[in-house]
Amino acid sequence: MIKREAENELRYLATQFKAVAVVGPRQSGKTTLVRMVFEGKAYVSLENPDIRRFAMEDPRGFLYNYPNGAILDEIQRVPHLFSYLQQVLDERASKGQFILTGSNNFLLQESISQSLAGRVGYLFLLPLSMNELKYKDEIDFWLYKGGYPVLHQEETETSRFYANYIRTYIERDVRLLKNISDLYAFERFLRLCAGRIGQLLNMSNLAVEVGVDTKTIGAWLAVLETSFILFRLQPFHESYNKRIVKMPKIYFYDTGLACALLGVENQKQLALNPFRGHLFENAVIVELLKRRLNNGKTNNLFFWRDNVGNEIDVLVVMATEKLAIEIKSGQTISNEYFKGIQFWNKITQTGGGLVVYGGELVQRRSNGIQVVPLTELYANLDDLEKIESS
Numbered sequence: 001m002i003k004r005e006a007e008n009e010l011r012y013l014a015t016q017f018k019a020v021a022v023v024g025p026r027q028s029g030k031t032t033l034v035r036m037v038f039e040g041k042a043y044v045s046l047e048n049p050d051i052r053r054f055a056m057e058d059p060r061g062f063l064y065n066y067p068n069g070a071i072l073d074e075i076q077r078v079p080h081l082f083s084y085l086q087q088v089l090d091e092r093a094s095k096g097q098f099i100l101t102g103s104n105n106f107l108l109q110e111s112i113s114q115s116l117a118g119r120v121g122y123l124f125l126l127p128l129s130m131n132e133l134k135y136k137d138e139i140d141f142w143l144y145k146g147g148y149p150v151l152h153q154e155e156t157e158t159s160r161f162y163a164n165y166i167r168t169y170i171e172r173d174v175r176l177l178k179n180i181s182d183l184y185a186f187e188r189f190l191r192l193c194a195g196r197i198g199q200l201l202n203m204s205n206l207a208v209e210v211g212v213d214t215k216t217i218g219a220w221l222a223v224l225e226t227s228f229i230l231f232r233l234q235p236f237h238e239s240y241n242k243r244i245v246k247m248p249k250i251y252f253y254d255t256g257l258a259c260a261l262l263g264v265e266n267q268k269q270l271a272l273n274p275f276r277g278h279l280f281e282n283a284v285i286v287e288l289l290k291r292r293l294n295n296g297k298t299n300n301l302f303f304w305r306d307n308v309g310n311e312i313d314v315l316v317v318m319a320t321e322k323l324a325i326e327i328k329s330g331q332t333i334s335n336e337y338f339k340g341i342q343f344w345n346k347i348t349q350t351g352g353g354l355v356v357y358g359g360e361l362v363q364r365r366s367n368g369i370q371v372v373p374l375t376e377l378y379a380n381l382d383d384l385e386k387i388e389s390s
Helices: 007-016 030-037 049-057 059-063 081-091 105-115 139-145 158-177 183-194 203-210 214-226 255-261 276-294 335-348 374-389
Strands: 019-023 042-045 070-073 098-102 120-124 230-233 249-252 301-305 311-317 322-328 353-357 369-373
Touching: 007 019, 007 030, 007 120, 019 030, 030 070, 030 098, 049 059, 059 081, 081 098, 081 105, 139 255, 139 276, 158 183, 158 214, 158 255, 183 203, 183 214, 183 249, 183 255, 203 214, 214 230, 230 301, 249 255, 249 276, 255 276, 276 301, 276 311, 276 322, 276 374, 311 335, 322 335, 335 353, 335 369, 353 374, 369 374
Parallel strands: 019 098, 019 120, 042 070, 070 098, 322 353, 353 369
Antiparallel strands: 230 249, 301 311, 311 322
16 A cells, blocks of 8 residues: 555544544545554545435434444435434534545535534545655656556556546536536536646637637536646746736636646657646646645645746745746756746845756756756655745
């Protein structure tokens, strides 16, 4: 079994809160992790129709069957259970009573905010990180395969896995979240989003291509976000230059899923694929995000761009400073790699920065900018966390 970096945070939350909610994409390893950490607790899957019916018809009786608490898997399937869970938690003083998992962030947040505020700790679990897999192999293989645990622990064909994942998501999860009548249009919208990785989000343009209005596009984007398919990277607004871009960019939580949506059928097709650079950028940003979430920290990633094209791919905003990161998929270091960071350092009167690229060398330049391969990113994140905690 692959050791998850989030395990320590999960154990800690169970000592601080009466319940812990572990949320993330479907098949990201939530059930495996909580059953391993809390192996002495009863496990209840609310995907089971008989158990779900019991929980819906007699929620109080259902919960009182577990005087020592339990793991309630996919609890978003019975959202009104939270109201009854509140009373059960209030009657008992112990911490870590119930461990809740779900692949639908919206339903969990809505229910928790109404019923369990202050009683539940949150952990976001994304698919496996490169560090968890000790990954040092070809970057294109990682971009194509992604981080879903089943692909790294079993003999599962990647293309078949994602084809079924997409089909299940559209035909089942989307219907649970929102009553979308035209699933064909929604699937087209999903694939168009994959083609816009790393680009500014233009909902009007998407609406025209899909054939719906912008209000529908906004609602569908919310569905993709709350079911952990994609997320918006927000622009940094501090006005070093008043003419800055204020539209977000979109990225996927897993590059393997994005590749499948883009029609990439094997690793070899990535070498000349026009989306390879965007997928590489996506991979770096998600690795940064996984590191934060696995340690129980909030997302502190932004991008910065002005209206004449000066840009920082990722801006890590810490309490006392900001780290500018440029992402380049090429394997040969050139002066072009440093222009964005040098411009940022000039207007902010700061120094340093990090370039993550597709090569193999590690360089520390005299101007304080470091160049690291994606496979060496985590070693530099350790230094970053030392800065943030100092």
